[in-house]
Amino acid sequence: MSFKDLTPNTVIEYIQSYTNIFPAEAKLTVYEIGAGDDDGDGFVNHVYRISDADGKSVILKQAKPYLKAFGAGVPLTTRRNQLESEIIKVRSAITPEYLPTMYHVDAANNLFVYEDCGRLKIMRFELIKGKTFPKFPKQMGDFLAKSNFYTSEIYLDQIVHKGLACKFMNPEMRVIMETILFLRESFIEAEIELPAGDPNHIIMGDLLWEKRELRVELLKLRGIFMKKSECLVHGDLHTSNIMIDENEMKIIDMEYPFMGPSSSDTGYLIGNLIYEYIAWFHHPEGTQTSRRAYRQEMIDYIRNLMTEYQKVYTVCWEQDAKPMYRDYPEYREALLRDYIKEVCGFAGCQMVSRVGGIVPLPDFDVLQNLASRNSARRLALLIADALVMKREEVESVDDIINLIETITTRYFEVMKALKNRS
Amino acid sequence: MSFKDLTPNTVIEYIQSYTNIFPAEAKLTVYEIGAGDDDGDGFVNHVYRISDADGKSVILKQAKPYLKAFGAGVPLTTRRNQLESEIIKVRSAITPEYLPTMYHVDAANNLFVYEDCGRLKIMRFELIKGKTFPKFPKQMGDFLAKSNFYTSEIYLDQIVHKGLACKFMNPEMRVIMETILFLRESFIEAEIELPAGDPNHIIMGDLLWEKRELRVELLKLRGIFMKKSECLVHGDLHTSNIMIDENEMKIIDMEYPFMGPSSSDTGYLIGNLIYEYIAWFHHPEGTQTSRRAYRQEMIDYIRNLMTEYQKVYTVCWEQDAKPMYRDYPEYREALLRDYIKEVCGFAGCQMVSRVGGIVPLPDFDVLQNLASRNSARRLALLIADALVMKREEVESVDDIINLIETITTRYFEVMKALKNRS
Incomplete structure (x- = not known):
């Protein structure tokens, strides 16, 4: 045919x-x-x-x-x-x-x-509207933990695992994410016509990209992303690739799969949830109380998703890990510690690369007020910087959340002080 | 045909x-x-x-x-x-x-x-005879650094690099090393008839294998060995796979190549040099002075090989790394720090698995006196344990050598004290 x-x-x-x-x-x-x-x-x-x-x-x-x-x-x-x-x-x-x-x-x-999952909605646009999905953190934690565990060598035969790694080597698609997530030189920006970009936004991005220590850490995270052949990852798990309603969740758009680090999808997705957390300081809809509640909702998604991940991963391990692994829960704990640190780093990478560039980002672009939009971008870049630079100190999902909330509090304190002076 | x-x-x-x-x-x-x-x-x-x-x-x-x-x-x-x-x-x-x-x-x-490299000799048997090869550390450092650098993505196109990874995925051969280097359950011991083994030797091995913390660290190192897809490695680089004379060195037996961590060949080989360092406390040939000199020769090989590696790797980087890497020597230094820690760990793994089992080891088997042979094994296992457990604290090749020499000194002090008491 x-x-x-x-x-x-x-x-x-x-x-x-x-x-x-x-x-x-x-x-x-x-x-x-x-x-x-x-x-x-x-x-x-x-x-x-x-x-x-x-x-x-x-x-x-x-x-x-x-x-x-x-x-x-x-x-x-x-x-x-x-x-x-x-x-x-x-x-x-x-x-x-x-x-x-x-x-x-x-x-x-x-x-x-x-x-056709058309009965479901694209999560990103629902979050922008302030919809909540109480089952999401459990569903996503469950999906990620099981996908990661059962495609890893902790469960699979060594030879089968390497066969999958080759089958899904996917070099042409991987190169896209390896470039845009970790390097400033995004070929997408070079090859397509983008809107000229807000000069304030460009300056904020430049400031971050010029920080050498950050660039070195991005290279290290890129090294993990490219070299750590651990389990089959989705490779592009953002909120536009999740179809959802109050009961069901479907993952779509799996063109970037490859054998990569178990932390990469979670980190990438959490970066997207942080955008919503930040955006809801600025949305004009609702009341101060309802916006605060919605930000808390996003923080809870992050916490509960990762907590569920660790819980489900542990259950899978206890049931189905090869005996040589199952006998050593200390090793599982070490893997989960690495997972948390890397999730923290990959969440930061996603935000540095996306907000540090001028490609569209619906979560912030929806903010009509330009000052608000740039405030959201500035805070996102500060959080991203902290997530990348401090990832080795992070021991738990609460540490990640503390980092996000501390940077946020400081940012608004500085903004308030500046406003009071002027 | x-x-x-x-x-x-x-x-x-x-x-x-x-x-x-x-x-x-x-x-x-x-x-x-x-x-x-x-x-x-x-x-x-x-x-x-x-x-x-x-x-x-x-x-x-x-x-x-x-x-x-x-x-x-x-x-x-x-x-x-x-x-x-x-x-x-x-x-x-x-x-x-x-x-x-x-x-x-x-x-x-x-x-x-x-x-036919028959004009050259197999290095292992020459070391057992006390021969020296002054050019070896430079040759080997040069070989490893260039092989590692030019088959890594620091130099190669990303897509070519992944093509090589698939071409040399080599799952059936890899499974051999993944098992015998890091796990007690060696299928080789199960499937072939080995000599019954000296009971003292077996007890020493058992003592080490029963140490849980060590087993967890071996699983971590095995994870690096299996998952870190960095550069093409030899996979079985021991002194019997090196043909050598005073001028020339040829590497043979490349049936285990795969895209692995840049540290693994160096670590595996250094484990073999440490056997000779230990054996020359016990060889009856020569004088106390000549034996000490030969042990120093082995230590110098380890130091100079790794120093040369770092030097050549740096030159390759400065000449041929992609610009996005070349601009960040800090990233190269981070890679070389990881290299040193992992070399330390892999050297230890090789010794744990080889001396902790009862497969033949020519470097020690040549020692005629059974007490000497077991003393060499005991010291080897103590050094191996330290190399695996302390690898994260190691910052330089001198730190690795200090570790080897400190354990050796303490071991002989304890032996002397025990002898004086009895």
Whole structure:
């Protein structure tokens, strides 16, 4: 079967000809995701929702050999699509409840069809609106701990583990994160046209990037990210890749998986939760009390997510670690200590790279008042700096939270003092 | 071409039919290596020396799908042979002076033909005789630093580096070292018949293996060995895999290569040099002065090898590191500090696993007096324990040497005090 570069017009024909998902007589309609504001996807791939008259719907995702948003000028391996369908299968064997069901894989055409999670919402945009998801920390801690444990050599046969490492070596996609998360020289900023950027924002970023000690620590964290071949990680676990409601959570967009450090996904995600914590000092909605409560909600997500992670990881270890590991809980504790330090560092990296650059960040961009937006950015950069530089001193998730809250308190004290003087 | 399971009788026919190494009329003779005491090889593979009447000779090495010494009962991947020829090519592009020249590779038959280094001697047996190799520390430091640097991502393109990691993932061979170096449960001891073992030796090993804190540290070091994908390492760099004379050094037996920590080969090799340092307290040959001088020689090899490593690594970095690394010598210094700590740990692991078990160790087995032999073993285990447990406190090669010398002095003080009392 030759390559079919699907269009909204040919998607229905494809679904009817090559899959049995819908009965032959079904009347199907198609919608290309990315047209709506809160769609969240459709930046990198072509993503279609196909529905029948009864409301049953599925998602078809096709990779083309470039980034959709930038066109043929920014080539990208189509193998990402096959890897994504395979990693969904691996993870579905571990935690099916957190993955969309896979219906159809067509490697030759770089596409697959999976469950439409459209009943759920993209977490980032819900957090921006102040929605809460009380089950999220437990669900996410559970997902991360089980995914990490059961794809690590603590559980897997050594040879199988190395086979997975090769299968998901994924060099072309990894290079993207290895560059944008840890280095100033982001090729994305060089190759696409970005808005000119607020000069105050640029100066704040420059100040941080010029700090040598920080750059060295970013290189060290990049070294861990690139060299530590521990378990299969998602590689791009931010709040736009989480579909959620009050009961269910689904993880999507798995094009960056690789055998990496168990701390990297948690750190990356926590960076995103910190943005919301910071943003809710500045949102005009609600009352002072409700905003404080929402910030506390974000802090609780961070604490409870990591606490749940450690709890579930320990249960997995006690049940399923190879005897040579199970006999030494001291080793598990050492791994979890490293995990906490690295999570702290990777959370900081994500914030340095994102807020230190001028690529869009919906969590802050939603703040209409420019002074508020820059205040959020400044605080984010201060917290990021502390998370990276102080990570070796951190022993628990409470230490991380103390660091965040201490920097925040000091920041607002300084701001208040400056305001009183002027 | 179908698989030819060569025998001493068919080796000549093969060489004449499939290579142009010797003229058609050459009168060739063949010798299977492993028949002589100091041959050193022929334990794992079939290795033949083919010579013509003028004395020109080459080595043919063929892998069979099992360990030669144990027969078909201990299967082993024949892919090791192809990997070996490929890693020789990679390393020959970096440091040709330390590798045998490759003449002919026949992947289908799991064999290759390379330079006969028979003019050189196997280092281990020369050290046991008290020979010195003044150029060795510089040669080895140079070899290790260049091999490590130019196969790391500090120099290589990120995507090329990951390609090499997959090509040399080598899971079946790695599992051997991952087991015997760090775990008590050595499958080798389980599957082959070993001499019953001296009860005193067994008790000493048991005492060490029962120390929980040590076992946890061995698991941590094993984690570094298995997970840190930094540069291509030899994987089995002991003194029997070094061919040497006063001018030349050649590294042989590269069946265990993989992308691992830059510290692992150095640590493994230093463990072997420490055996000689210890053994020369007990050799009956020479005078007290000459034995002391020889022990000092071994200590100097350790110091100078690691000093040279750091010097050459720094030169490589300044010349050839990618700009984003070259601009941050602080990061290089951090890598070299980690290198020293890990070398210390890996040296200890090698000694714990080798002396803590009852597999033969020529460096000590040559000591005729049983009390001396057990004294050497006891001291080796004490040093090994210190190297593993104290590695995080070590900041320089001098710290490692101080540790070795301090434990040695205390050990002999205790022995003397016990002797004076009895």
